[in-house]
Amino acid sequence: MSRGTQAVVLVFLGGAILRASVTDLYLRYVKQGLRPFLIAAGVVLVVAAVVALVQELRYLNRPEAEPDDDGHGHGRSGPMVGWLLLLPAIALLFVVPPALGxxxxxxxxxxxxxxxxxxxxxxxxxxxxxxxxxxxxxxxxxxxxxxxxxxxxxxxxxxxxxxxxxxxxxxxxxxxxxxxxxxxxxxxxxxxxxxxxxxxxxxxxxxxxxxxxxxxxxxxxxxxxxxxxxxxxxxxxxxx
Structure with missing residues (x-):
């Protein structure tokens, strides 16, 4: 997973938290008083992801940009396990769980x-x-x-x-x-x-x-x- 892809995944995760926070969906997970903290966390994730994505695009557009792999296995890509971050984002976006009953x-x-x-x-x-x-x-x-x-x-x-x-x-x-x-x-x-x-x-x-x-x-x-x-x-x- 490239760093650019990591940033996109982080945008999805932060966006999913924000969507749940600005609607009533978050009440299925936490108490009402925690809404400001969820919104703040979502904003921080999205901003961090956007900053990382901009930096990655600037790096790739540099004429002297080095290849992703330096020949010793030390590339700029992160581990593939990072894709698992998409699972909670997808769950928040598309799955509405019932409240405890x-x-x-x-x-x-x-x-x-x-x-x-x-x-x-x-x-x-x-x-x-x-x-x-x-x-x-x-x-x-x-x-x-x-x-x-x-x-x-x-x-x-x-x-x-x-x-x-x-x-x-x-x-x-x-x-x-x-x-x-x-x-x-x-x-x-x-x-x-x-x-x-x-x-x-x-x-x-x-x-x-x-x-x-x-x-x-x-x-x-x-x-x-x-x-x-x-x-x-x-x-x-x-x-x-």
């Missing part, structure tokens, strides 16, 4: 593993109160549902089958990127929809004082009494 929930333990002994503030105003699954889980398990009792609550997530065969409401929580994603699992009772796994839904209901143990990591799984639910399209930002 029910399969991850079945294999990974719930995120409620650290005891957050803090004073939880009252729920936000409105009926129902709109909570993330993680916020509901912390309040239900570590605050014993004190701030949840007596309020109608709205939760949004996708369905996954629990170890007991009953549906759970799940959302994947990211610390940085999809590679460290862990599920937050909420058991469901009451008017539970009979729809396939990975179906996104918005559920309205109430906290109930019941928990179970996740067989994967022995974390607490709180429960939610569903009173009403609505099937929705998957959100642009699928992770919490």
């Amino acid at each position: 029910a399969d991850t929930a079945s294999r990974a333990g719930s995120a409620l593993t650290d005891n957050r002994d803090v004073a939880y503030p009252p729920l936000p105003p409105g009926d129902p109160a709109d909570l993330t699954l993680l916020d509901y889980g912390y309040r239900a398990v570590y605050d014993k549902g004190r701030t949840l009792s007596g309020r109608r609550i709205k939760l949004t997530g996708f369905l996954a089958t629990g170890p007991d065969g009953q549906p759970m409401l799940v959302r994947i929580v990211l610390s940085c990127c999809a590679a460290d994603g862990v599920p937050i699992k909420i058991g469901l009772r009451g008017d539970v929809p009979g729809v396939p796994d990975n179906t996104w839904m918005r559920a309205i209901g109430r906290w109930i004082p019941h928990t179970a143990k996740d067989p994967v990591n022995d974390a607490d799984v709180p429960y939610f009494q569903v009173e009403d639910w609505q099937k929705i399209t998957a959100p642009v930002e699928p992770y919490e």
